[in-house]
């Protein structure tokens with residue numbers, strides 16, 4: 001049986017807006033996130049993606065319902081604005097703030113070399129003593145990911161973590177998440193970009209605080225004998241899917257339903 005990382009049951013979040021009006025951001029959402037899974041969370045502006053991300057990470061208090069996490073599961077979050085969650089002046093200071101217990105209990109040289117290795121593993125090639133203000137947005141997001149890791153994250157919720165970044169930085173953060181997923185961590189990836197959804201195994205679509213699609217990524221983009229949920233819910237599929245569909249419509253057989261460029265090339269050449 002698959003092990004649970006995070007469970008929400010009937011999770012509801014209401015905010016109090018201007019003139020005390022109640023804003024319903026999340027309405028009775030129930031879901032299980034399995035350990036080691038990759039879930040993409042999409043939806044139109046204001047649909048409740050950030051609220052659900054925060055509810056999963058445990059930083060949005062629920063108005064109703066409940067959240068529980070699997071045994072020993074530690075859930076952390078990378079926010080949209082890279083600077084929002086950085087307090088340290090230097091890279092090592094930031095990591096130390098995220099992992100104060102480790103500094104207390106380990107030899108400083110050992111900690112430094114381990115953290116240098118951790119940064120390298122994430123593709124962040126800056127010295128530990130680098131000033132945070134000199135880092136690019138993408139480097140800051142990788143530092144935020146490193147902060148999650150030194151804090152012991154098993155599950156990381158990325159809440160539109162690439163939306164403020166240039167394409168190369170976006171790819172670098174996505175690559176870091178892919179390698180963390182390969183190493184067994186649970187990933188939630190909230191995004192507006194359908195290209196990024198292709199990296200997921202499961203897709204959740206939110207509308208007005210409710211889940212309107214919860215299923216596999218291939219079915220989301222290609223449908224299962226009926227209209228693809230991606231299209232019917234109003235999203236433009238990524239280039240690879242559009243190209244594959246155009247080829248199929250022209251009568252070219254494809255060996256699979258590709259989601260990424262390499263898979264499209266293979267589907268065309270092996271058909």
Ligand SMILES: Nc1ncnc2c1ncn2[C@@H]1O[C@H](COP(=O)(O)OP(=O)(O)OP(=O)(O)O)[C@@H](O)[C@H]1O
Nearest residue numbers: 015016017023025043044045046047048049050051
């Ligand atoms: N702190 C808050 N106070 C009041 N209303 C809020 C607050 N945070 C979010 N909301 C409202 O809750 C609803 C859901 O917002 P949320 O940010 O979760 O959606 P979203 O899908 O992440 O949107 P976006 O794509 O624009 O980031 C929206 O109507 C939003 O205006």
